[in-house]
Amino acid sequence: MILARKVPLLELIDLKVHFPVSSGGFLNRRCGIVRAVDGISLRIMPGQTLGLVGESGCGKSTLGRAVVGLAKATSGAVVIRGKNIDNMTTAEKASERRRVQMIFQDPYASLNPRMTIGDIIGEPVMLHGLRSGKAAVEARVKELLELVELSPAYADRYPHEFSGGQRQRVGIARALACEPDLIVCDEPVSALDVSIQAQVMRLMMRLQKDLGLSYLFIAHGLGVVKQISDEIAVMYLGQLVEHGGRQVFQHPRHAYTRALVSAAPIPDPKIERRRKRIILTGDLPNPMNPPSGCRFQTRCPIASDRCRTDPPQMHYAENRHGAACWRTDELDALMPMATSPEPGPTIPVVPQPIADIG
């Protein structure tokens, strides 16, 4: 395949990010290690979107932070365009890091309230020397605001004057200011109302098409991930359990993904009434003390003896759909998917503006 010969934009090789936990107090002994990311290998090709899903505490945000350099890798490698970050010189690092930017979840916490929108977006342009001279920077800021569909006149305003959706656009413009190839999007729309969510998603998809961006799209909502992703990866307790194309949600090959998909509500009462939920018992185990064998075994309804002792490895089927589950071949018999009903009259997904009542 042609794609396979291209150099991946981002490659993670057996990435581990561990956080030591101290007891606090006078002696402050180290009393454990949280293995937030524990051996993950992934790659993103230019122009592609990898969607990363998982529940809170599974390590998906830490993975994203390690990619942009906000969390330090304990072992393994972050390789950007064929070059290992660890082997780069400081100058190389600065220029490669510029190409990997981030959008954060909370548009209220991620913009400095004392800077104007223009300064927030202009700062990375100046720092990286992408434009020289005040006038050129200002012109670039206006360009970027237009790119995210905000009025250039907003450059003099402060973050508090904007709504959540508008702030998220400012966050996107700030990331674009560095002229990146890859943007790590950490739950970029989960704080927004669904109509605003749809607008921001549409903007991100248009920007990807126009600018040839790649996204590492981290979210817990299966719907948004499916919408934007070429490939989908599912994380559980610091490890990858499933990875593949969009068929990951259609026909999951890991017991956890099946449970996750079956628990996600579908906005259609007829389907909802017919579905059989796989209700998992208990909470996510403590990541300081993960279970032996398969990490999902404590909550898995079909765990066998082997699952309790041997950690499963990721195995890819012919369609490049991988799962790390010992019982992947028995899933259809043991955890049947609630069959999708015949396609009834569903609402056509056409972009339409949210009507104003009043």
Add this chain to the structure above:
Amino acid sequence: MTAALLSIRNLTVRFHGERGETVAVDGVSFDLNAGETLAIVGESGSGKSVTMLAVMGLLAKAGVTADNIFGCGRNLLNAGDVEMRAIRGRQIGMIFQDPMTSLNPVLTIGRQLTEMFEIHLGLSGAASRKGAIDLLNLVGVPSAGTRLKDYPHQFSGGMRQRVMIAMAVACKPQILIADEPTTALDVTIQAQILEILSGLQSEFGMAMIMISHDLGVVAGIADRMLVMHSGRIVEQGLVDDVFANPQMPYTRSLLAAVPRFDLETEMTP
């Protein structure tokens, strides 16, 4: 037709702020029938939570006007503070979105649960302790007896929400109001909580008002739904009808905005 359990006519809530008056709820009327689940959906600021806070008497009286708020055989509009305090918890239970801020962090779970029995049912000591253990078992908190001594911070998000539900249903209320009860939770935990709620509802025969912005959750749990926008009800009906055939443009665009993971739909940028 039997009389509605809760009947609200022309409810309006105004807030006075520095920039003048805001009408948060603007002439809302609806009924809740015995045993049914009614969902109130809408985006942030649409007035869905404020509507229920007004019904519960949790807002300053000055801003709340209505032709009629009739519930649990009483006129709630004119009920005094003492009367409302007796109704809340006893006849109307309420669950809020964030279980960490709605539980008292300095009291044990046991203390907060037994308080319900002591205040509303006049039970004491061993009887209320037993009631608390039974409740925790009912909502699926493991080793209930020992966990009574724990504080809210020692519970996970899902477990805290179970405790909140236990408190809300302690006195077997006729009406349970759940304001975004699963929004702060992961989807596998959300599925557990929703199952508990429907189980309790059929066990106690409660009517439930579920406030939610998640149309998926609403589709799964509700019989009837109201769609709110800028303080008004813009559409109401049976969930099947509203989802299959939304009448208002706003409802249509709201439904279309929800990305589906179960369908092969493409969104055009």
